[in-house]
Each structure stands twice: as C-alpha cells, then as structure tokens.
Amino acid sequence: MRISASGSVSVAVMAGEGNFSFDKRYYFDPDYRWQQDKKIVRWGEKIFSPYPVYHAEAHLARISFQPRPFRQVGGIQPNLILSAALGAQLVFPGNCDPDIDHAPLAVYKDFLDVSNICWEMQEPVKTFLGQIDELKRRFRNQPVDIFPPFFWDISGRAAVHGPLTTAVKLIGEEFFTLPYSRFDQARRFINWITESYLNLITLFSNRAGIRLNEIHVGECTGTLFPAEIWERLAVPAMNKMASAAGALRLHSCGHSDHLLGAMKQVNNLHCLNFGSNTSIKKTRQVFGKKIKIDIIPDMQLLQYGSPAEIENWVRKCLIENEGGPLEIQFHLDAGMPFENARMIFTTLEAEGIQTNYDSLCRRWKIPLE
Numbered sequence: 001m002r003i004s005a006s007g008s009v010s011v012a013v014m015a016g017e018g019n020f021s022f023d024k025r026y027y028f029d030p031d032y033r034w035q036q037d038k039k040i041v042r043w044g045e046k047i048f049s050p051y052p053v054y055h056a057e058a059h060l061a062r063i064s065f066q067p068r069p070f071r072q073v074g075g076i077q078p079n080l081i082l083s084a085a086l087g088a089q090l091v092f093p094g095n096c097d098p099d100i101d102h103a104p105l106a107v108y109k110d111f112l113d114v115s116n117i118c119w120e121m122q123e124p125v126k127t128f129l130g131q132i133d134e135l136k137r138r139f140r141n142q143p144v145d146i147f148p149p150f151f152w153d154i155s156g157r158a159a160v161h162g163p164l165t166t167a168v169k170l171i172g173e174e175f176f177t178l179p180y181s182r183f184d185q186a187r188r189f190i191n192w193i194t195e196s197y198l199n200l201i202t203l204f205s206n207r208a209g210i211r212l213n214e215i216h217v218g219e220c221t222g223t224l225f226p227a228e229i230w231e232r233l234a235v236p237a238m239n240k241m242a243s244a245a246g247a248l249r250l251h252s253c254g255h256s257d258h259l260l261g262a263m264k265q266v267n268n269l270h271c272l273n274f275g276s277n278t279s280i281k282k283t284r285q286v287f288g289k290k291i292k293i294d295i296i297p298d299m300q301l302l303q304y305g306s307p308a309e310i311e312n313w314v315r316k317c318l319i320e321n322e323g324g325p326l327e328i329q330f331h332l333d334a335g336m337p338f339e340n341a342r343m344i345f346t347t348l349e350a351e352g353i354q355t356n357y358d359s360l361c362r363r364w365k366i367p368l369e
Contacts, residue, residue: 007051008055021094051342079161081124089101117196147210163190166193167189178292198244216251222255235262248270249266250263250266274296276296280293301313
C-alpha cells in the first residue's frame with residue numbers, strides 16, 4: 001500500500017486512562033513487561049479498534065514484524081541506555097517516559113578518556129545481556145521472539161538517537177555552542193557517539209541472534225542546528241551508520257525544511273520520518289517520488305485543531321505527495337482528542353484509501369476478557 005495511516009499511544013495516556021504503571025520493573029523485567037503489555041493490548045483494542053492505533057513505541061516497533069509472542073529486553077530509549085552506561089541514573093516516574101537525572105558527560109572537556117569503555121561490563125548493558133541469555137535458554141524450544149535493546153521487532157532494524165541529539169543529552173546545552181568554539185572536539189565526540197552506538201548494536205544483535213539490516217536514526221534535537229552543522233557533523237556520522245547497516249530511516253521531530261539539502265547527502269536513505277509542518281512538496285522536490293515519507297501532524301493541530309482543519313491538512317498532504325509512498329502517523333499524547341486522530345482515517349477513507357487493522361489480541365491469542 002503506497003498510502004496508509006497509523007497511530008501510537010503515549011505512556012502518559014496509558015497511565016492516565018488505562019491506569020497502567022511504567023515503573024522500573026516494567027523496563028527491567030521482560031516477563032512482567034509482557035504480562036502488562038498483553039493487558040495494554042486488550043485495553044487498546046477496546047478503545048481504538050478498528051483503527052490501527054497501538055501501544056508500540058512511537059512507531060519504532062512495527063506491528064507486522066511482531067508475528068508472535070515475544071519478550072522485550074531493555075526497551076528504553078537508546079540515548080538513555082548510553083547515558084546510564086556512562087554513569088547517569090535512570091528515572092522512572094511511572095506515568096510518563098523514563099529519563100536520566102543528569103547529563104553524564106557534562107563535566108568532561110575531552111572525551112578521549114571514555115573511548116575505550118568495555119560496554120558489556122557496564123550497567124545496565126551487563127544486566128540486559130544476562131537477560132537475553134536467560135530468555136534464550138528458557139525459550140529455546142518455544143515460539144517466543146526475544147528483542148534486545150535498540151530492537152523493537154524481528155525485522156533487523158535497530159533504533160538510535162541521532163548523533164546531535166545524543167550529544168546534547170550527554171553533555172547538556174553546551175553542545176549547541178561547542179561546534180563553533182571547538183569544532184574538532186565536537187567532531188571527535190560525534191564520532192565517538194557513532195562508534196559507541198554501532199558497538200552496542202553489534203553487541204546486542206549478536207547476543208540475541210538478530211541480523212542488522214537497517215538503522216532508524218532519531219535526530220529529535222537536530223532541527224535546532226543549522227544545515228552547516230548537519231553537513232559537517234551529522235551527515236558523516238549517519239553515513240557511517242548507513243555503511244554498517246545498509247539502510248537508514250531518518251526521523252526529524254521539528255520543522256525540517258532547512259535541512260533537506262543536508263539530508264540529501266545521507267547515503268542509503270529509504271524512509272524520511274518528519275513532523276511539525278515539514279513540507280511534503282519541498283521534500284518531494286529534493287528527494288523525488290520513490291522515497292517513503294512518514295509525516296506527523298503538528299502537535300498543536302492534533303490537540304487543538306478542529307476536525308475540518310485536520311481534514312484540510314490530510315488533503316494537503318495527499319496533494320503535495322504527488323502519489324509517492326506516504327504514511328500519515330500520529331502519537332496520541334495526554335489531552336489529545338481521539339476524534340481528531342480518527343479524522344485522519346476518515347479523510348483517507350473518503351479518498352478511497354483504506355487502512356488495515358491487525359488485531360494483536362488475535363495474533364498473540366490474548367483473550368479479550
């Protein structure tokens with residue numbers, strides 16, 4: 001299908017409306033997480049079916065590549081795992097996404113002394129590797145998949161935060177000025193981040209027996225940097241990832257029109273995941289009609305817009321897309337009316353575009369009651 005739509009549900013919504021708790025045990029006990037996820041799936045299908053809206057991690061997990069029951073090990077955002085391995089403390093509020101208590105490298109002025117870290121001996125990496133080994137032994141003769149950290153399904157696609165986004169997370173806001181005051185140091189740090197992610201991906205994929213064939217790069221903070229910094233720092237790092245994996249899916253949270261030219265220099269791009277009013281028309285002019293675009297509506301529009309405004313936005317997307325592969329995605333956060341999200345599906349249906357719904361309860365044999 002060249003045009004489709006799908007949604008994901010935030011931790012805040014599941015905690016507030018479903019009364020689920022996302023504490024440390026949820027992220028560090030794969031069996032406990034699986035039991036809660038089954039309850040979440042049952043709850044979600046009662047509310048959102050027949051629309052393809054799932055609890056999947058903000059479209060990182062692909063439902064079609066979760067064909068049977070599984071256990072998720074270390075299902076935490078990539079830059080948090082890296083931060084924790086460098087000494088930050090993970091924080092689990094329970095009703096919103098996990099975070100860290102401080103930027104672990106904020107006091108470093110030279111990053112060479114962290115370049116020889118033995119990752120498998122660092123926590124929480126060591127714990128997650130042990131969980132993978134234990135689950136593989138326990139389920140070696142059973143149809144249960146095991147997803148290691150950075151992987152959310154069996155497809156072979158790993159997910160990491162972009163090098164610029166990770167740099168800000170690790171050392172704080174100082175990195176916004178570092179490329180201008182000490183460019184060589186910033187470049188060394190970006191290279192170190194890239195190598196660290198690749199080493200961790202290899203470590204986890206080999207231990208779990210998943211062959212890497214793609215990397216999702218979430219450059220969430222990248223829109224705050226000019227195209228020049230992207231070209232000099234982000235593009236070489238992403239090309240190194242693309243060379244290692246073979247294919248890249250690039251996510252950019254904010255308005256990204258000013259970065260399209262720099263993004264065009266990234267090798268092996270097969271999907272662009274954009275939000276906040278990035279122009280589909282300009283994207284097609286730069287990249288052509290073959291590349292897949294995943295577009296996310298502006299959060300203000302989804303939360304405060306009228307159904308008519310949502311409809312107009314969807315139709316504008318279809319016109320600017322000019323027939324290329326397109327998926328309209330949304331992340332349902334606290335306070336967002338589902339009626340607005342549903343209007344996305346309704347507008348597509350009015351254009352003769354049907355969205356497929358896949359019942360996870362049926363697939364994983366979860367009783368509805």
